[in-house]
Amino acid sequence: MRSQELPSKDNQEAPATKAWVGAGLLAALGASLCCITPLLAIMAGTSGMAASFSWLEPLRPYLIGVTGIVLGFAWYQKLKPARNIDCDCETNPKPNFMQSKAFLSLVTVFAAVMLAFPSYAHVFYPQAQAQQQVAPNKANVQTVEIKIKGMTCAGCEAHVNSEVNKLAGILKVETSYANANTLVQYDKSRTDVKQIEKAVSATGYKVTETKKK
Incomplete structure (x- = not known):
């Protein structure tokens, strides 16, 4: 009689890892939203909404910390050694891209870019020059x-x-x-x-x- 198929390590941890990755992305976006919104507002021609998320600024250090913790835990889940299970099991199919280390790497890089956004956001704004053409009195x-x-x-x-x-x-x-x-x-x-x-x-x-x- 064929042994019962057991879920692989990747399949067992996929839902938990996805949840941690999602939480990390949300925290990174939240930490940068106060600076992303003004740029989006200008691009949309509705600059009045630029300060909509300025209330998030005091929370930025905490959101950065949350991002580091949840993505760090996601990496721990991904890299920790698999438990050895002695059984005559069928081999499960290869995990999909969203369960792979490559996807987690992309998410980590994206989160880092978002967290650093306030330091380079000014380069995306139009460099309007003063319109004064003649020396004033x-x-x-x-x-x-x-x-x-x-x-x-x-x-x-x-x-x-x-x-x-x-x-x-x-x-x-x-x-x-x-x-x-x-x-x-x-x-x-x-x-x-x-x-x-x-x-x-x-x-x-x-x-x-x-x-x-």
């Missing part, structure tokens, strides 16, 4: 500092710079997510503080305070 040059809530990475800085530079009369824009502000030098004969605040607000980030320098 020095008496018309003013600088304003606008405090902004909701920025989370260098991509957010590029987003604000891009929107403000679309205005006529902008001479220089320096935005810092670390300082939660933007410093704008402008020609007051061509634009004003209200227009600059409106451009910042159009990104989806919140203007909290404005000070003229």
